[in-house]
Amino acid sequence: MSNILVIAEVRGGTLKRSSLEAVTLAQELAGATGGKAIAVACGAGLDAAAAELAATGIAQVVAIDGPTFEHYSGDAWAAAIAEQAKAHGASGVVMTHTAMGKDLLPRVAARLEASVATDATKIVFEGGAFTVHKPVFAGKAVMTSKSRKPVFCGTVRPNNYAAASAGGAAAEIAKVAPPAGDLLAVVKEIVASSSDRTPLQEARVIVSGGRGLKEAEHFKLIEDLAAAFGPGVAAVGASRAVVDAGWRPHREQVGQTGKVVSPPLYIAVGISGAIQHLAGMRTAGTIVAINKDADAPIFKVADYGIVGDAFEVVPALTAAIAAVVASK
Numbered sequence: 001m002s003n004i005l006v007i008a009e010v011r012g013g014t015l016k017r018s019s020l021e022a023v024t025l026a027q028e029l030a031g032a033t034g035g036k037a038i039a040v041a042c043g044a045g046l047d048a049a050a051a052e053l054a055a056t057g058i059a060q061v062v063a064i065d066g067p068t069f070e071h072y073s074g075d076a077w078a079a080a081i082a083e084q085a086k087a088h089g090a091s092g093v094v095m096t097h098t099a100m101g102k103d104l105l106p107r108v109a110a111r112l113e114a115s116v117a118t119d120a121t122k123i124v125f126e127g128g129a130f131t132v133h134k135p136v137f138a139g140k141a142v143m144t145s146k147s148r149k150p151v152f153c154g155t156v157r158p159n160n161y162a163a164a165s166a167g168g169a170a171a172e173i174a175k176v177a178p179p180a181g182d183l184l185a186v187v188k189e190i191v192a193s194s195s196d197r198t199p200l201q202e203a204r205v206i207v208s209g210g211r212g213l214k215e216a217e218h219f220k221l222i223e224d225l226a227a228a229f230g231p232g233v234a235a236v237g238a239s240r241a242v243v244d245a246g247w248r249p250h251r252e253q254v255g256q257t258g259k260v261v262s263p264p265l266y267i268a269v270g271i272s273g274a275i276q277h278l279a280g281m282r283t284a285g286t287i288v289a290i291n292k293d294a295d296a297p298i299f300k301v302a303d304y305g306i307v308g309d310a311f312e313v314v315p316a317l318t319a320a321i322a323a324v325v326a327s328k
């Protein structure tokens with residue numbers, strides 16, 4: 001039992017980029033356990049996504065593909081995936097810490113009587129055990145824990161592993177029909193609030209605004225800066241102060257009571273850096289803070305700080321980034 005199963009998410013036939021990060025993790029773990037990394041995906045119409053997974057150098061792809069699996073069903077998917085984990089002798093099951101990951105992986109773990117760790121920033125296999133690194137106390141400390149059960153399940157925070165890319169021989173794809181039986185709950189329809197928005201937790205860059213922007217209309221500065229990075233790269237985030245004020249929707253809130261994000265680049269504009277905000281972004285790769293108060297706590301976690309007025313700094317930064325992007 002040393003194989004590693006990675007659960008890949010497919011939406012509308014498209015493989016989620018963050019699942020390719022989990023593939024990298026699975027490959028690393030399989031290298032350490034001496035087993036194989038096997039990807040499993042659930043859905044309907046998985047051919048393209050399965051082929052993309054198969055091209056990553058993973059050992060095998062299992063596509064549980066059929067009309068009854070068109071929409072997510074926690075119970076049914078967990079049962080099918082747990083069956084695959086047993087059939088493939090998996091000692092580890094991993095996936096990305098997305099909304100689905102939070103719901104699905106603990107269900108799989110329960111069926112496998114496995115240990116479960118969620119929202120890790122690093123998972124390794126050393127000394128014969130899976131070891132998890134997870135930020136705790138609003139990101140002020142990192143807890144390290146070891147799994148003591150024969151099977152381990154874990155989710156990893158997006159943007160902590162490089163996405164696996166195509167290369168090497170294509171792996172075998174096993175197409176499996178979803179198990180028959182009544183689903184406890186059936187999702188009839190998913191209505192997306194907007195199709196062209198980059199999801200906050202998957203964005204490579206997040207530009208967040210706070211109360212320092214003074215009023216809702218001034219968020220245009222933040223949107224323009226995010227847009228300057230090019231389509232699909234950056235997302236807009238917000239502090240709770242501006243969400244509570246009704247300037248921005250809650251889905252954009254970063255922090256303890258919002259989303260926990262870890263993009264390679266996080267730009268905080270007019271945000272003081274309260275501990276509850278830091279809880280949601282301090283594991284970002286590079287943090288840039290723009291604030292007119294040189295003593296603002298955000299500068300303590302920032303890699304680069306600009307002490308200045310957002311209304312002067314942000315337009316200049318937007319123009320500079322747009323020029324760099326245009327020159328590429």
Ligand SMILES: Cc1cc2nc3c(=O)[nH]c(=O)nc-3n(C[C@H](O)[C@H](O)[C@H](O)COP(=O)(O)OP(=O)(O)OC[C@H]3O[C@@H](n4cnc5c(N)ncnc54)[C@H](O)[C@@H]3O)c2cc1C
Nearest residue numbers: 210211212239240241255256257258270271272277292310
């Ligand atoms: C239980 C609990 C949970 C919470 N959860 C969250 C959460 O999830 N996320 C979150 O963000 N907060 C959360 N908070 C709220 C948090 O404590 C802060 O109140 C909030 O983060 C402050 O938002 P802000 O930085 O936008 O506003 P402020 O603290 O008011 O900071 C505004 C900043 O803008 C700067 N500024 C002003 N004008 C300019 C200018 N022209 N140019 C540049 N800078 C300027 C100021 O110097 C200041 O630093 C939570 C609080 C509690 C109690």
